[in-house]
Amino acid sequence: MMAAQKGKDLLLKVDSDGLGTFTTVAGLRSRTIAFNAESVDxxxxESAGQWRELLAGAGVKSARVTGAGIFKDASSDEIVRSYVFNGTIRNxxxxxxxxxxxxxxxxxxxFELTGRHDGEVGFEMALESAGQLTFTAAT
Structure with a gap:
């Protein structure tokens, strides 16, 4: 079992130029990742005992990453904003x-922007997987 970790150490990075240059999305205060796999019934x-049977490995897999925070620099703000308005798919x-x-x-x-009259502008965003994902275990 994985030992307890600091939530702030979970990083979200985006390919900022389409060439593999990954930039940390600045100011994230919370983030989650969820994996889903649809089942194929x-x-x-004549199914045994009338129990449902599923076809292994046949369902559509997807992942959703959500994050909320503040933009602390113009660079990450511009990257995310341009990807939202252009519908860009990036790694x-x-x-x-x-x-x-x-x-x-x-x-x-x-992508949502939020603000209070006595506080900073914040954002919330959700990323939807758009192709095959790879997992690399920590060493």
């Missing part, structure tokens, strides 16, 4: 200390 009239990296990293193409599926 192949149950039929992103999610780095989980002592676990590994997930890398692959993602699309920014939602």
């Amino acid at each position: 192949v149950t039929h009239a 992103w990296q999610v780095i989980v200390p002592d676990f590994g990293s997930i890398e692959g193409p993602f699309h920014i599926g939602s």
Whole structure:
């Protein structure tokens, strides 16, 4: 079992130029990653005991990464903003200390700006996987 980790050490990086130059998305205060796999039901009239049967490895896999925070520099602000407005799909990296990293193409599926009259402007965004992801275990 993985030992407890500091949440701030989970990093979200994006390919900022399409050439493999990864930049940390600045100011993230919270982030999550969720993996999903749809099932393909192949149950039929003669299924044992009328229990549902699933076809192994046949479902669509997806991942969703969400994050919230503040932009602390103009560079990361511009990168994310341009990807939102242009619908850009780029490679992103999610780095989980002592676990590994997930890398692959993602699309920014939602982006929200929030602000209070007595505070800073914040943002929330959700990334949707847009192709095959790779996992590399921490060494």
